[in-house]
Amino acid sequence: MSSSINHESICLPITFVNELSKSKDLPETLDLISHWLPQIIDADRASVCLHNGQEDTLEVYALYGNKAIEANTILQINNTMVGRVFQSKTLEINNNLKESQDFDCKILHGGGLNSCMDVPLQKSGACFGTLNLGSLRENAYQTQHAVLLECIANWLANYLHAQMEITEQKKRAETDPLTKASNRRCLTIVGNELLSKWQSDKQPFAMIMMDIDNFKQFNDRYGHNVGDLVLVTFSKVINQVIRTYDHFFRVGGDEFVILVSGNVDVAGKLAERIRLEVAGMTVQYDIHSLHITISCGVTTAQLKDDNLESIYNRADQALYLSKKNGRDRTTIN
Incomplete structure (x- = not known):
């Protein structure tokens, strides 16, 4: 026409x-x-x-x-x-x-x-x-x-x-302004979409929860500007490691989440790769070379899960065990 x-x-x-x-x-x-x-x-x-x-x-x-x-x-x-x-x-x-x-x-x-x-x-x-x-x-x-x-x-x-x-x-409303990672609001939206696909089609997905070990010490010793630099540098490393179809979120402070397309084995291997990449990176501040480590908790969607919170809580429990057992490690729950 x-x-x-x-x-x-x-x-x-x-x-x-x-x-x-x-x-x-x-x-x-x-x-x-x-x-x-x-x-x-x-x-x-x-x-x-x-x-x-x-x-x-x-x-x-x-x-x-x-x-x-x-x-x-x-x-x-x-x-x-x-x-x-x-x-x-x-x-x-x-x-x-x-x-x-x-x-x-x-x-x-x-x-x-x-x-x-x-x-x-x-x-x-x-x-x-x-x-x-x-x-x-x-x-x-x-x-x-x-x-x-x-x-x-x-x-x-x-x-x-x-x-x-x-x-x-919409992008600004769903993005953390410091790290440019998606925020907690976006985690809820994307997580519920993935949960719905899991419930209807059994498309597997997993959650990696991470935080930076002893992060408070960076803020206390060097100031919040250095703490922000650590968060930004850490986030850049994550974006370089994850796949284009995984989702990266900052949920608060030094706590981050990745939603992974795939089963718990895929997520566990990704978490370990991230942990090792972070352990090998250096944050330069003035004359200081700062090294950081992270702890990770991993879980996957299960048949009993009827809401995103249950998956989030299970990943949080796994993260707690990583920190309890000495930090700088990954725990699968």
Whole structure:
């Protein structure tokens, strides 16, 4: 389906507008946009790029059709057509990708595309991303297509920006500001989701509870700034060790939790790997080289568990035994 256009109005598919109004979050909205754009303006590829917080890069957040540049690809702003559109806040058409010197255009042409069109997404004069179309045909995009895509981008920009703000607020509400780990509120949400999957489909998951041995001594001897440095350094090590589908939380003070996809053996091995990595790390402060150890308690979801608290309490008991038996060890309960 294509949209009709004249100088005073455009016509969009009703289904697109209705689906957009019902989208639950930013990823779903971006996927909807990339899915519908080729049906509104003839294209073999559609994507949405957003500024990802890095000063000189954009990220492909949603993609439909030709995969010459995959979703989640990071694109440099310099030496790319999409980056130039982002910086200049001006729509561009390239109807002969074969001759282009732009890095992204070269990749698109290598993937079989011959034309592309990029338009900025702007809110209050600031560009936060782009809409991107590509075609297998040469000379695919003309002035009328540019007018239509620009109108769609201007219409979508307010909606997208609002959803990005909501996403960012939600992230802040669920993130510990010091360590950037997820917080206890997020633990409850994610933990209950995993428990529900365990109860319905028996998808196994485990919990690792950790705290830093004798952490109070760092605060008492060196001050709270050093204590904070220890927490931040420790958290960075955890994020380097855990898998992308595990979940890391700070639940308070020096107490942390990891929710692990897998059984207790997987979680126990992960806990030991973390413990050894932490024991080998050094926290530099002034002329001091500080070494820390951690104690871990591990448990897994069991048939008798009807709430997350029972799993949490069992992990806490295992952690208590690790500390009671000399610290710097892992106990499985």
